[in-house]
Amino acid sequence: MVTDVGRTPRAEQVGATRLQILTTAERLFAEQGLYAVSNRQISAAAGQGNNAAVGYHFGTKADLVRAIVRRRTPRIESLRQEMVTAAAGSRDVRDWVACLVRPVTAHLASLGDPTWFARFSAQIMTDPAFREIMAEEALAEPSLREVLVNLYEFAPDMPADVREDRGNMIRHLIVHVCAERERSLAEGAATPRSTWDEAATGLIDAITGLWTAPCTGDSGR
Secondary structure (H helix, E strand, C coil): CCCCCCCCHHHHHHHHHHHHHHHHHHHHHHHHCCCCCCHHHHHHHCCCCCCCHHHHHHCCHHHHHHHHHHHHHHHHHHHHHHHHHHHCCCCCHHHHHHHHHHHHHHHHHHCCCCCCHHHHHHHHHCCHHHHHHHHHHHHCCHHHHHHHHHHHHCCCCCCHHHHHHHHHHHHHHHHHHHHHHHHHHHHCCCCCCCCHHHHHHHHHHHHHHHHHCCCCCHHHC
16 A cells, blocks of 8 residues: 555655654753663664664664764755855855754754754764764855855955864854753753844854954964
8 A cells, every 4th residue: 555645654654754853863862862772772762673773774883873964954054045146145143054054043043942953063063073974064064165165255354273263163163052052941040142143143142253353363362
């Protein structure tokens, strides 16, 4: 028997199992860390009787991490592409910083409460190997590459090493500010900004200031 969308019941079951594993793994990684959680624990928490279900469906932990990132990337890319199209031709650094920040916060807002992707991303940022996976997936998206091109074009004149250093700071700001807000929301704690949209505005203000700040060089040390 084939369903209306051309998928067999078996294919639908496999798809549902994979989605449940991805959702469970994202939550456990976010709450406990990448190395504190085993494939066996994920399988059990996802309601899979087979302890090898994670390996069967996704392979290694790195493959699972990449699958979680790829689950979220298309929606973020879609939101960013809309913003990039709207910002085309702008020479205002703030417009391009917004293209970095708002697609992420808008996606988190759309997921409801609680969410885990921001904390999952923060866990990835602490490990060079897994961080590289996220960087590869993000830079594969054309809209993000276009944003970076424009940021570099309209950035103040600064040495390459300073530009790289500030780029790293910006990545950490976006990831960890979002993760802290996500954690506070999950715990029912107060947050500095009442909505994800307001949190994005604060981030954009801070990142624009960071990116355009003067570079003092060795003489200022």
